[in-house]
Amino acid sequence: MFICGELGCSFESVGSKWLSDKKFIITNIISFAALWSLWKLRNGLCFQNLAWRSKNHLLS
Template sequence: MGALIYIVLICLRMSEPESVQHLFFDCMVPQLIWEQMHKFYGKTLDTSLQCLTSHWKDNKKFEVINISNAAILWSTWKLRNDLFFRYKSWSSLQVLWRMVLKHLRSWKVLCSSANRPALEHILQQLEGKSMEIPRLLPG
């Protein structure tokens, strides 16, 4: 019963089984997050675990993207667990934006000084998204 409730809350549709690809990339909520993050990055990246991990090899070039992507994945996982195990209610996409922002702020020390301005730009963009008035998700 709990899994059924989780799928309805996070996916807003009951037909999708939980998988890594669905939870982190194909679900409606992560799709909206990735779409916006691509705008922040100024480039469109393939949204799959394989694509994200391929950027880890060239961390100097993709440092800000790697840290940001890790914050998105970790925040999505934490939100999923809050909904599934702690029975928290889904309220809005801003909850996930705030989680990403919180983790990214705390991980800022991992970023090299050369890339810190780019990370600060992402943080500013995230602050704006986290304060937007919540909208209903598209159906």
């Protein structure tokens, strides 16, 4: 069972960290990288006809 931590349970929990200037800079970098990689994977699957390999491909 997945239990939400401080970050990632909802859009608001991620967005609230972005509004607090430089206090959460490392958290913001990590969340940005994760969201960007998901966006790139989505674009590849939807627009470039890439095939789904595995969740390990997503994590890499």
